[in-house]
Amino acid sequence: xxxxxxxxxxxxxxxxxxxxxxxxxxxxxxxxxxxxxxxxxxxxxxxxxxxxxxxxxxxxxxxxxxxxxxxxxxxxxxxxxxxxxxxxxxxxxxxxxxxxxxxxxxxxxxxxxxxxxxxxxxxxxxxxxxxxxxxxxxxxxxxxxxxxxxxxxxxxxxxxxxxxxxxxxxxxxxxxxxxxxxxxxxxxxxxxxxxxxxxxxxxxxxxxxxxxxxxxxxxxxxxxxxxxxxxxxxxxxxxxxxxxxxxxxxxxxxxxxxxxxxxxxxxxxxxxxxxxxxxxxxxxxxxxxxxxxxxxxxxxxxxxxxx
Amino acid sequence: xxxxxxxxxxxxxxxxxxxxxxxxxxxxxxxxxxxxxxxxxxxxxxxxxxxxxxxxxxxxxxxxxxxxxxxxxxxxxxxxxxxxxxxxxxxxxxxxxxxxxxxxxxxxxxxxxxxxxxxxxxxxxxxxxxxxxxxxxxxxxxxxxxxxxxxxxxxxxxxxxxxxxxxxxxxxxxxxxxxxxxxxxxxxxxxxxxxxxxxxxxxxxxxxxxxxxxxxxxxxxxxxxxxxxxxxxxxxxxxxxxxxxxxxxxxxxxxxxxxxxxxxxxxxxxxxxxxxxxxxxxxxxxxxxxxxxxxxxxxxxxxxxxxxxxxxxxxxxxxxxxxxxxxxxxxxxxxxxxx
Ligand SMILES: Nc1ncnc2c1ncn2[C@@H]1O[C@H](COP(=O)(O)OP(=O)(O)OP(=O)(O)O)[C@@H](O)[C@H]1O
Ligand code: SF4
Ligand SMILES: [Mg+2]
Numbered sequence: 154x155x156x157x158x159x160x161x162x163x164x165x166x167x168x169x170x171x172x173x174x175x176x177x178x179x180x181x182x183x184x185x186x187x188x189x190x191x192x193x194x195x196x197x198x199x200x201x202x203x204x205x206x207x208x209x210x211x212x213x214x215x216x217x218x219x220x221x222x223x224x225x226x227x228x229x230x231x232x233x234x235x236x237x238x239x240x241x242x243x244x245x246x247x248x249x250x251x252x253x254x255x256x257x258x259x260x261x262x263x264x265x266x267x268x269x270x271x272x273x274x275x276x277x278x279x280x281x282x283x284x285x286x287x288x289x290x291x292x293x294x295x296x297x298x299x300x301x302x303x304x305x306x307x308x309x310x311x312x313x314x315x316x317x318x319x320x321x322x323x324x325x326x327x328x329x330x331x332x333x334x335x336x337x338x339x340x341x342x343x344x345x346x347x348x349x350x351x352x353x354x355x356x357x358x359x360x361x362x363x364x365x366x367x368x369x370x371x372x373x374x375x376x377x378x379x380x381x382x383x384x385x386x387x388x389x390x391x392x393x394x395x396x397x398x399x400x401x402x403x404x405x406x407x408x409x410x411x412x413x414x415x416x417x418x419x420x421x422x423x424x425x426x427x428x429x430x431x432x433x434x435x436x437x438x439x440x441x442x443x444x445x446x447x448x449x450x451x452x453x454x455x456x457x458x459x460x
Numbered sequence: 461x462x463x464x465x466x467x468x469x470x471x472x473x474x475x476x477x478x479x480x481x482x483x484x485x486x487x488x489x490x491x492x493x494x495x496x497x498x499x500x501x502x503x504x505x506x507x508x509x510x511x512x513x514x515x516x517x518x519x520x521x522x523x524x525x526x527x528x529x530x531x532x533x534x535x536x537x538x539x540x541x542x543x544x545x546x547x548x549x550x551x552x553x554x555x556x557x558x559x560x561x562x563x564x565x566x567x568x569x570x571x572x573x574x575x576x577x578x579x580x581x582x583x584x585x586x587x588x589x590x591x592x593x594x595x596x597x598x599x600x601x602x603x604x605x606x607x608x609x610x611x612x613x614x615x616x617x618x619x620x621x622x623x624x625x626x627x628x629x630x631x632x633x634x635x636x637x638x639x640x641x642x643x644x645x646x647x648x649x650x651x652x653x654x655x656x657x658x659x660x661x662x663x664x665x666x667x668x669x670x671x672x673x674x675x676x677x678x679x680x681x682x683x684x685x686x687x688x689x690x691x692x693x694x695x696x697x698x699x700x701x702x703x704x705x706x707x708x709x710x711x712x713x714x715x716x717x718x719x720x721x722x723x724x725x726x727x728x729x730x731x732x733x734x735x736x737x738x739x740x741x742x743x744x745x746x747x748x749x750x751x752x753x754x755x756x757x758x759x760x761x762x763x764x765x766x767x768x769x770x771x772x773x774x775x776x777x778x779x780x781x782x783x784x785x786x787x788x789x790x791x792x793x794x795x796x797x798x799x
Contacts, residue, residue, distance in 0.1 A: 357571065357574040361575045361577070363561070364529050364566070366559060367588065453579065456578055
């Protein structure tokens, strides 16, 4: 087990380098970061040269990358477009996005599993078909459409929630954005749970559980659902990284100054330290989430052994 | 001639299970498959009934109906009664029937690897019987699980109680299944081909263990098997099924001495026997009928060496051969006589 974890951590290194290098190259191909820093004003050549030197821009790209990574690992993420350190942006943005992601994960897990279980147990009946259609609709509507529609309905038309999230962003205000963010994943979790429940429903061990005279709720929850959740948990785990990245649209809609918002601003203003910095952390979150999912998998399914 | 379609054979006072005229059908997209068509059999307390028959003859479906674990839909009991300790299970409220399952009658499945839950420890799965039916605490239930594992002679039970099914060998897993069925000392155990999935080398051990524990606890046993050697050793009575019906039922000695149905005769003669060395092995020709399209008359007639005109039109009832014996063949007398 310990050796497995170490091996997996080592395997992450090339993945980390590959993905960050890629984003680094893409961002720096966007344009001149020094010019972007000064916006419309033309910088005086001496200052520009100094900045270039500081940012290693006069070195080959791979040296710039190495320099940048070295800085990052010392906690120096560079300066954002408004002159603030990127680290400061992060310290306000990450907690927001993490909270939003937590809401989304809880929503997708709880509602998705419950819906999936119900339709799986009533496969072929009206409830099942209804849920199937609903999930197809949800999957095919883009988040920015469902987001604006729900924001309009709940925030404006019915005035149930604040259409725009306040800077403090308490959980209560994040509920609607969380649902919007979770919507597509929620549909997938529902489908996945349903399929898994239907598959396991006919399994011999479920028949054994019934033959043991267990009450139905015990057969369903302890035996059927417990086994059916294995692929679902895997999906939700790997989805965490995707949700954080995907929050870019939701955060725009609800004016949440989280990771997505900062990334968007960074791209808009061609501020490479912001973009690369945030994406680097996202990559790390993604990799760690994947590792945790793999470890969790072994807990859920004892037949998996790490060799 | 005396027939037995309704009344159970061997009407004894200590009857434990009495299945009467049971019909089960599967309503599938391809049509209605009549898997069980009027099965009647009885098991007395402490008695072992062996059920024989080709694949697809309805042996498993019958016992699934008895246990109440029929795959429904598509399976439905359409007619009949299942009397257990005098009460009809089919009309019993669901919750009451659930309490019978596992506690009063228990089942041992063929493939323990798939029949045990892969993600729960064997200790949990054994202990669950006591938690649910006896209201025991988890800790006491675990102690009971260790005891049960000892009882079915699993080495180092205390150390292995927290292991998962896949960590045991096939024989050990089947012992765990047996332990689970015996846990609450039920009156009736149903074993559906309990050794078929095992290595030949451990089949006998597992069968011996089952027979021994059954004897100790005085339980009734329905044993579905293809192994006629085992039948001769452990069974008191035999029921032979064909196309969803009982074609012959008799005490084990009678049936081996002189089968009263051509199908039984074919089954017995299809096993090699020392005293018949040299004689050609008799195998039943043809295939069992499709259950969506059972031939009219005697279902066995297309394959029967004794078939004649009457067999193609008239369904044979279960004729009374002796007080304890029945045969669903119009010409059973010829069959018994000609050996
Ligand atoms: N869940 C089901 N759905 C549809 N048909 C079924 C189902 N279970 C059993 N049957 C049908 O019922 C018939 C009898 O099956 P059963 O399992 O009782 O046979 P069996 O005598 O136990 O055979 P085997 O020796 O192979 O176990 C089979 O032809 C099968 O097609
Ligand atoms: S009734 Fe006729 S076909 Fe059926 S077993 Fe007897 S002899 Fe054969
Ligand atoms: Mg069977």
